[in-house]
Amino acid sequence: MTKKPRILITNDDGVDAPGIKVLEQIARQISDDVWVVAPLTNQSGVGHKFTLGQELKIEQRDERIYAVNGSPADCVVTGMTHLLKKKPADIVLSGVNRGQNIADLVNCSGTAAGAREGALQGALGIALSQSMDFSNEHLIEWDCSKAYGAQVVEQIIKSARGTETYYNINFPRCTADEVSGIEVVPHQRFSTSPFEYYPSDNAGKHFVAILETPKPLTPEADCVRLLDHNAITVTPLLLQQTDMTELERLSGTLQFSKVSRDEG
Template sequence: MRILITNDDGVDAPGIAIMAQIAQSLSDDVWIVAPDGNQSGASHRFTLGRELALEERGPRRFAVIGGSPADCVVVGMTHLLDDKPADLVLSGVNAGQNLGDIVNCSGTAGGAREGALQGAIGIAMSQSMNYEVSRTVDWSNASRYGAATVRAILAAKGGDDVFYNVNFPFCSPDEVAGIAAVPHQRFARSPFRYYPSDNAGKFFVAIPETPTPLDPESDFEVLRKGNRITVTPFSLQQSHGAALARLGTIALKGR
């Protein structure tokens, strides 16, 4: 199995080293193509109309200068591995959880999504953290359970047109209660807000707090309260069937 790794925290981020260990326990044909710096929040952005550069950082290890995770997957799949594209694209391991509607802006998810669109199995992986306690990431659960989680997904996969989003809980490894396939939390409205800065005339776009209520069966609560590794399949076909059926009855009037 040929594996391509990318991330959105950058080629030198600690999480990508964890992902490399996970991948190397699954295959001896592992490649890394990742942004040269932090691309968090890049979602599925492509760098169009601006030249990029590819820099070799070691054997089968490359950085895309100024590129997004999606750019990196394209470079890996259609240039570096063009003779034999990767079977599996692993994106992460991200520092911090990617849950609910927040997945829509995740560069980690974007890398896995582009991997799936390129014909591979795409899996995004994130190690959650308790931001109220510390900004330090404990990678223990991703390191201990990452390979087993990938194997479980590969064993259960069908011909579905999806990519997978995985989050590891921030409890101790011995407290992990297993793995759960769950839907993502759909918020009543976007969690992103204007957030004023202490610097006059400046502001942030940020997530000041998690919207409520939260579904106890969704990724947020199963991860946080259940101490379970969450796996959520996301469809690549985003057209809404019921809405299409309703729109099928519309017609222009006044013709």
């Protein structure tokens, strides 16, 4: 990693979201070569969606700040393979998301996808999220992200080994002096998907929503450590998703019987 790495920033809350301004502040403590390529509108929950078969447009907002009318993954591809093509970013930071991205939610998180696509493009990918109480959606404090964001990211940069792993950071919803520490933890595997049908007041329509957290929760995983213990959680995630144990177990056991076609 270079002394002053080139950093590309994206998010899923949109280019005008307050969290991306926090992430800019974090990135500029690490490097003076910082670029922003973020969605024009809110893309929360889109996961690793690509806008295929539709034209996208780049809108320059300021020097080194661009908006794209697409997903976080679209933005990273646009930044890495077009805007920064001659010198792609060393690090892709995604966030700071408005609300925690923990447990199985990493599978649908646009924030996590921004970091994942960064890693797939050959950069060090890091997703950052600020925990909040969703019962009061108008209240979110960025205190912990601002206070500790740069030091957590810098430690990951120093310790990372290649780009096959990307990282998911969550900051607790407390004041900076109430943070208990930094913990490297697995993400919570729920007993079932947290998403379910929720009827709308409008006839014939409904929402897909999280109404309650599936139980039980693992004490050592990110949900409990972040929400109950005020820890900054760091979860390393692999690009290689193959279950190698199952691959080895199944190897040579699946039988093939060739089907002959009646050509008459």
